[in-house]
Amino acid sequence: MAGLDIAHLPYKGGGQAIVDVVSGQVPLGMLGFAPALPHIRSGRLTALAVTGEQRIALLPDVPTMQELGLKMVTLQWVGISLPRGTPREIVERLHHATVRASRDEQFxxxxxxxxxxxxxxxxxxxxxxxxxxxIARWPAMV
Incomplete structure (x- = not known):
């Protein structure tokens, strides 16, 4: 999309990717915001853009990819999954507990x-x- 000639280096986790970018092993990384934030705040990493639909309040001067002209939106998300066949009442009970917990102000x-x-x-x-x-969005981006 950007006309860049870059190689994808797969990592088993974001931690090693951050270490490699901070140390200069690799010149660029598309990193998770939460684990990268301390390094951005310390000045060891420079945030060029965020991939969400809007800027992040903690880094208000960092543009989105869309603002830079790249039609790319990615989100980091976390969810709870259960094995197929888990009884419906257990699924619902866990879901209701998760909803309640997610409304906690401290959380x-x-x-x-x-x-x-x-x-x-x-x-x-x-x-x-x-x-x-x-899942359907990723083939076009990759």
Whole structure:
């Protein structure tokens, strides 16, 4: 999309990728915001852009990829999954407990402190649909 000639270096996790970018082993990385934030704040990393739909309040001067002319939006998301066949009553009970926990002000404050936000699926089927849509977007970007 940007006309860049760069190589994809797969990592088993973001931690080693951050170490390699901070140390200069690799010149550029597309890193998770929360683990990269301390390095950005310390000046060891420079944030060039964020991949979300809007700027992040913790880094208000860092543009989105869209603002830079790249039609690319990626989101980091976390969810709870259970094995297929888990009894519906267990799925619903866990979902309701997760919804309750996600409304806790202390939890929300901690999540926002690392530049993330809390968005909860009101139904378990909403989350499943979100995952299907997210998977469908990736072939075009990759």
């Amino acid at each position: 929300i404050s901690r999540v926002e402190a690392i530049g993330m936000s809390v968005k909860i699926s009101h139904k378990t089927s909403d989350f499943a649909e979100f995952i299907r849509q997210d």
